[in-house]
Amino acid sequence: MMLTTYxxxxxxxxxxxxxxxxxxxxxxLNNIDRLNNYLCDFNVSFRPHFKTIRSFGALxxxxxxxxxxxxxxxxxxxxxxxxxxxxxxxxxxGVVESKLNRIxxxxxxxxxxxxxxxxxxxxxxINKFCEENDCSISALVEIDCDGNxxxxxxxxxxxxxxxxxxxxxxxxxxxVLAHAGxxxxxxxxxxxxxxxxxxxxxxRLAVSNLSKRDISCRVVSIGSTPTAHSYxxxxxxxxxxxxxxxxxxxxxxxxxxCEKTDIAxxxxxxxxxxxxxxxxxxxxxxxxxxxxxxGTAKQPQDCGYGLVAxxxxxxxxxxxVIKVNQEHGIIGSALPGTINFDDFPIGLKIHILPNHACAxxxxxxxxxxxxxxxxxxESWVRIQGW
Amino acid sequence: MMLTTYxxxxxxxxxxxxxxxxxxxxxxLNNIDRLNNYLCDFNVSFRPHFKTIRSFGALxxxxxxxxxxxxxxxxxxxxxxxxxxxxxxxxxxGVVESKLNRIxxxxxxxxxxxxxxxxxxxxxxINKFCEENDCSISALVEIDCDGNxxxxxxxxxxxxxxxxxxxxxxxxxxxVLAHAGxxxxxxxxxxxxxxxxxxxxxxRLAVSNLSKRDISCRVVSIGSTPTAHSYxxxxxxxxxxxxxxxxxxxxxxxxxxCEKTDIAxxxxxxxxxxxxxxxxxxxxxxxxxxxxxxGTAKQPQDCGYGLVAxxxxxxxxxxxVIKVNQEHGIIGSALPGTINFDDFPIGLKIHILPNHACAxxxxxxxxxxxxxxxxxxESWVRIQGW
Numbered sequence: 001m002m003l004t005t006y007x008x009x010x011x012x013x014x015x016x017x018x019x020x021x022x023x024x025x026x027x028x029l030n031n032i033d034r035l036n037n038y039l040c041d042f043n044v045s046f047r048p049h050f051k052t053i054r055s056f057g058a059l060x061x062x063x064x065x066x067x068x069x070x071x072x073x074x075x076x077x078x079x080x081x082x083x084x085x086x087x088x089x090x091x092x093x094g095v096v097e098s099k100l101n102r103i104x105x106x107x108x109x110x111x112x113x114x115x116x117x118x119x120x121x122x123x124x125x126i127n128k129f130c131e132e133n134d135c136s137i138s139a140l141v142e143i144d145c146d147g148n149x150x151x152x153x154x155x156x157x158x159x160x161x162x163x164x165x166x167x168x169x170x171x172x173x174x175x176v177l178a179h180a181g182x183x184x185x186x187x188x189x190x191x192x193x194x195x196x197x198x199x200x201x202x203x204r205l206a207v208s209n210l211s212k213r214d215i216s217c218r219v220v221s222i223g224s225t226p227t228a229h230s231y232x233x234x235x236x237x238x239x240x241x242x243x244x245x246x247x248x249x250x251x252x253x254x255x256x257x258c259e260k261t262d263i264a265x266x267x268x269x270x271x272x273x274x275x276x277x278x279x280x281x282x283x284x285x286x287x288x289x290x291x292x293x294x295g296t297a298k299q300p301q302d303c304g305y306g307l308v309a310x311x312x313x314x315x316x317x318x319x320x321v322i323k324v325n326q327e328h329g330i331i332g333s334a335l336p337g338t339i340n341f342d343d344f345p346i347g348l349k350i351h352i353l354p355n356h357a358c359a360x361x362x363x364x365x366x367x368x369x370x371x372x373x374x375x376x377x378e379s380w381v382r383i384q385g386w
Numbered sequence: 387m388m389l390t391t392y393x394x395x396x397x398x399x400x401x402x403x404x405x406x407x408x409x410x411x412x413x414x415l416n417n418i419d420r421l422n423n424y425l426c427d428f429n430v431s432f433r434p435h436f437k438t439i440r441s442f443g444a445l446x447x448x449x450x451x452x453x454x455x456x457x458x459x460x461x462x463x464x465x466x467x468x469x470x471x472x473x474x475x476x477x478x479x480g481v482v483e484s485k486l487n488r489i490x491x492x493x494x495x496x497x498x499x500x501x502x503x504x505x506x507x508x509x510x511x512i513n514k515f516c517e518e519n520d521c522s523i524s525a526l527v528e529i530d531c532d533g534n535x536x537x538x539x540x541x542x543x544x545x546x547x548x549x550x551x552x553x554x555x556x557x558x559x560x561x562v563l564a565h566a567g568x569x570x571x572x573x574x575x576x577x578x579x580x581x582x583x584x585x586x587x588x589x590r591l592a593v594s595n596l597s598k599r600d601i602s603c604r605v606v607s608i609g610s611t612p613t614a615h616s617y618x619x620x621x622x623x624x625x626x627x628x629x630x631x632x633x634x635x636x637x638x639x640x641x642x643x644c645e646k647t648d649i650a651x652x653x654x655x656x657x658x659x660x661x662x663x664x665x666x667x668x669x670x671x672x673x674x675x676x677x678x679x680x681g682t683a684k685q686p687q688d689c690g691y692g693l694v695a696x697x698x699x700x701x702x703x704x705x706x707v708i709k710v711n712q713e714h715g716i717i718g719s720a721l722p723g724t725i726n727f728d729d730f731p732i733g734l735k736i737h738i739l740p741n742h743a744c745a746x747x748x749x750x751x752x753x754x755x756x757x758x759x760x761x762x763x764e765s766w767v768r769i770q771g772w
Binding site: 125144149362385 | 438459461483504508530656673679729748770772
């Protein structure tokens with residue numbers, strides 16, 4: 001990864017064709033420090049999620065050493081991470097038999113890639129695969145803590161059955177995992193703390209139910225960016241996970257987990273047209289560059305397809321992207337008649353803050369990363385595919 | 387591009403990890419033939435849009451020879467196309483000065499890349515650039531035919547001014563272009579024909595207004611997939627454009643331009659979980675594989691994030707993707723209690739038909755293309771970026 005030192009940021013900024021993904025490295029590093037510091041007060045390990053970032057450039061900032069835990073959502077990410085010598089990877093999407101061969105190959109290289117499941121069928125297929133291939137793959141059982149995703153309810157008798165199926169002599173059962181998907185609809189600190197406490201309580205209940213049947217959990221993993229910043233007590237929890245906390249976004253700001261000034265990534269775009277009658281500005285960023293994520297649609301402040309900021313980072317009040325086509329976006333004003341078109345000449349570059357950083361980052365093969373304190377620029381390549 | 391012949395399609399199909407983009411080449415070729423045949427009855431040239439496909443593998447099927455016209459929505463596509471020896475490219479997104487250098491470089495290689503604009507400022511910046519760089523770039527002026535995108539109204543006096551600015555001695559003014567963005571909200575044949583006729587009428591009016599000022603249009607370009615299949619009379623029009631007609635999708639089926647059986651691309655995904663209480667199936671395709679496009683949301687049949695089909699192409703009535711996370715999707719039934727879970731075991735592969743083929747294709751680096759008549763398989767790499 002090449003680091004370029006600059007004396008004038010614009011010398012580099014202006015050579016990159018729009019639209020492009022801009023990362024403010026200082027904000028990114030602050031976000032990482034913030035969660036690390038918050039979790040320091042608890043006796044847990046932290047297993048950041050790679051899915052937002054998916055870039056080697058970011059990896060060393062997320063992980064302390066080659067054995068630091070990390071979460072992924074695709075086997076492709078696990079392969080990339082292991083290829084760089086990291087060893088401790090959790091593939092946290094329900095696994096199927098057809099993906100086990102690639103995981104076996106990673107473990108054969110010395111990595112420890114574990115998987116997630118929530119059914120007896122999946123547990124049996126892992127047993128069968130490991131026996132047929134003389135290999136070891138350990139698994140967490142997903143706990144459904146709030147009805148938003150996969151997993152078993154803590155009191156579901158199947159939980160015992162899945163754990164027992166996995167553990168039939170080979171110690172393949174690692175423990176339990178929950179993700180508070182419901183926390184994304186929180187809107188204040190009280191509801192966040194409640195969602196966080198519920199996530200903790202539900203996995204504790206699962207652990208207790210397993211324990212009554214003499215099944216012990218080596219790993220008790222919970223997390224989501226909203227809850228990870230809201231825990232009060234983590235007794236009995238061994239690890240926390242979070243992903244979008246590195247970049248943050250408008251959805252997270254709407255939930256109240258961050259301020260808009262904590263948003264580290266944005267899309268730089270150029271004004272390519274004006275329609276004064278309609279009060280529209282056209283930009284060269286459509287859903288190809290922004291994604292069509294509408295995550296703020298149900299929040300008190302609906303940000304359309306993103307808010308608008310100047311190149312020095314000031315949010316322009318009242319403006320948002322109101323429509324996206326493939327390579328066009330249309331900026332409109334929540335307050336009609338308020339756009340001063342002279343302030344937005346054709347050719348002007350602006351930033352669009354994303355609703356959902358995971359979705360917006362995913363549209364870019366490369367991130368353009370500016371450290372505004374140390375005056376350095378680097379380009380981070382995204383790891384793509386499955 | 388490697389073509390592999392197979393005797394059993396499953397031998398190849400089952401080696402590709404899910405999720406992946408599947409293209410039925412026979413359906414794709416039929417779609418191309420259909421529009422070519424329809425337009426044959428008119429005295430126009432056809433300038434297909436590359437933005438849906440963005441793949442060299444598809445290019446030779448779209449274009450007859452190296453001088454055949456093509457439309458692009460990014461300079462990157464134009465560069466890719468010219469690198470393969472094609473010459474006649476229209477960059478159909480409002481151009482800004484910062485992109486002219488790359489276009490100049492393509493034209494210096496012998497290509498003829500023209501651009502689009504709708505303001506005097508853009509016209510002046512092209513004039514200035516061409517004079518300073520001793521080069522030639524010609525431009526179309528965008529006409530706003532239905533209030534949905536950029537462009538000038540046909541009666542806007544600025545139209546004359548922009549054309550005159552471009553044409554000041556150098557013949558940079560090529561003609562006019564319109565795109566019936568409003569046709570995407572049509573729902574029947576009558577409204578489609580009306581949208582098509584309106585697109586024709588609006589550019590004819592623009593041409594007539596220019597002609598009264600002795601400004602002639604060498605190119606009169608119109609098109610959108612819905613209108614391109616609905617024209618009745620194209621007198622005065624020199625070329626038609628369309629993009630998504632190659633793959634078609636659920637939005638186009640909802641509009642009535644195609645049948646669901648004409649949809650050529652789909653995402654192949656694996657069932658990774660079941661929630662019998664909720665009536666949910668989990669799949670390994672979330673918005674990363676499907677996109678989060680909700681183009682059918684306002685149509686009479688809202689297809690969620692896509693409809694479900696078996697591997698032999700039969701649509702499963704009542705099922706649709708009701709929720710997408712990054713790498714998970716949730717399939718639910720419009721008719722509660724109707725999923726027979728035994729029919730959808732963990733590990734089963736199914737197809738998801740996309741709302742919007744342009745958006746879904748954009749999530750994939752590679753398309754897996756099966757010719758079911760000639761029993762051949764090929765992999766098409768997508769051209770990415772800007």
